[in-house]
Amino acid sequence: MSTTTNAPQDSATAITSRFNWGELARKYLIILILIGLIVLLTIFTGGSFIKTQNLINVVRQVSAIGIIACGMTFVIITLGIDLSVGATVAVAAVVSASLAQTDQASVIKFPGLDLPVVVAVAAALGVGALLGLLNGLLITKARIAPFIATLGGFTAYRGIAYIYSDGRPISTLKDGFNWFGQGDVLGIPVPIILFALVAVIASILLNRTRFGRYTYAIGGNDQAARVSGINIDRVRLGIYTFVGLLAGLAGLILAARIGSGNPTLGTQMELDVIAATVIGGTSFVGGIGTIWGSVVGALIIGTINNGLDLLNVSPFWQMVVKGAIIVVAIIIDERKNR
């Protein structure tokens, strides 16, 4: 089926291959950006950024964001949004912490209760999934737009976290619980291991399972997906439950990290999560996005946070820089999908 003339064909082939290279560069642009940032920060910090311990710090700090971003990728691929994940983190943190207090604590939520740590862990995941399911039901059954439905959760879930904890951190937690935020395995911090695990599972889910392929199909054209026999409500319900569950896991990690379930945990975290996802190439056009992109997006957020800290940039300027990077990422994304 190929063409036969010589001269124009040759030049055309040349153009084609150059174009392909550009395509490739564009696809992996964010990795180049990450590497560029690392190089710049290494130079500006006189090498302290690149130290192993600092790099591990960067990844550990961004684990919670990255974990939720893996779920947010599914959400945004289907043209949805979840603004309630930060608040879900708080609810999961206070609930799970309340089930893991030692009897040394000065204020004990459930005096005399001594459950194995696994119950607290399950509670974090369960509470997260439940709140996610609630979002999903509002969106699929009550037919409320995702932005509005989860904006409700953004406020209400945070309120629940304050009510549950009486507005105070729930502290003095069991060591087994704190291990999820402070422990390590062979020198690798547990949050990083969990982040990696979630990324692998989410990637398999998105690429290799029917659920994942349907996620893309719904984002690509939900009406066509419906006519193709896909139960779009059920898939979306699953997606919001999944991101809720991941927010629950993130809540567990953050509470364990500081050794207390604080109702302010996860404040504004939804913004970092959405930013990581979008920087990673998941598009508000729908039907486009990858897990590895979101992972790199989260690493970029972490790198910026950490690097600007090392450089003693004021937190206010940090906000400006992050905002600018998000906008630039979206501009690049727009170009790519033209």
Added chain:
Amino acid sequence: MADEYILRMSNITKTFPGVVALNDVHLDVRPGTVHALVGENGAGKSTLMKVLIGMYQKDSGTVVFDGQEVDLHETAEGLDLGISMIHQELAPVPEMTVAENIYLGREPLNGLRLVDKALMRRMAQELFDEWSIPLDPAVQMKKLTVASMQLVEIAKAISYDAKAIIMDEPTSAITDREVDLLFTMIRRLRDRGTAIIYISHKMDEIFKISDEITVFRDGQWVLTEPASSLDIPALITAMVGRELTHMFPKEEAEIGDVLLEVRNLNRGPLVKDVSFTLRKGEILGLAGLVGAGRTEVLETIFGVHRAESGQILVDGERVDVHEPRDAIAAGMALLTEDRRATGIMGVLSVRDNMFAAALPRYSPGGMVDRKRIDRAAEEQRTALAIKTPSLDQLIKNLSGGNQQKVLVSRWLLTMPDILMIDEPTRGIDVGAKSEIHRIISTLAKEGKAVLMVSSEMPEILGMSDRILVMHEGEVTGEVSRAEATQDKIMQLATGTDAAA
């Protein structure tokens, strides 16, 4: 005067990643003529036109329009120069009215610099009156059928008073009656000196309307001749590069038991008390004018819309269809009419689009079996001659006809017992068309039941064992293959057969 060209496109080359869409082609069009541009799916016809109006940038070559060399970068520039285009893929704004769609971006303003909606509606009405277009400018676009949307698109292109109008498959979604209307419009435009570039896969239309014909094949120019010096076989040979028997003859299939029975189906004004049976091995044609309710019948059976009343029986058993997935579970498939709205998932790959409906078969335990998928996808690609650089190509980058082929394979892969197809060969070239006819015929022979809506008379007459004709939501008659003629069907379709 006759020798003067309004448009000269020379040495045009345009490449996309992995595809040479146009390779050093040229096209010269005289004013006051209809110039047909033909070629197989993916030959580069639409691409050349998009280069002309500034939607794509050419890699090399020159374009001279109205005596001036032009290099357009925005479609608005093309309109300013006097080139308007009816696109192959319609892109209406569904929430807006017909009038608002026509004057989008150039709305008339009143003294307060606000959009003068009344004036806009009057302008649209005048336009419709002048060209005898039977549409109401005040209705919302989303309320229209695909065919009516196509008429709006045509009206819009004319409203620019352009020197050249490009029509990319304008008749792929309309019936004979609207085609006649369009041809009357084209002739009037031509007589005023407008040049028309006419892209179509319908051979009879091409010879009916065009003065000159240019043929492309695989991105290359093949010939330009006066229409009078060509005939259909010669044209097809030029297109496909070899001789081709024109139409695939339907094979005889053994007609078995009733597989699908529809009883007193009702939904709104377009599905009124529709009852019929469909047997194994049978191809039942559903004919009628645009707006007769044929698409609505299919979509209601398939659960795209909820039926108000009526029963659907498959193999003698009642099935409750609330959603398309219920219909699919009962062994049905529906190739929808509106490729863009309910067909393609633009940003997804050819592979993902192919397996949107059949995935459960290829994902035991929920895990996708990639090897089997790739094998099956390659088979479909070969069987339907789908032209794409790879299965990973985004479907939006395929030519219109190739997108349609992918959708056909989406449903073939579900191995349905009852195949419902709405304009199955819309936008498909002659070679692939006879291939799709062969596939439909084979399926019937294997004992599947086929329900086919088509606005193409030869297709309906050639493929159907039996033909149901609809008029304003009602079935007005049934004709067997033996007694079917175009006249007979038209009488029933227009409701003028009350005596019979």
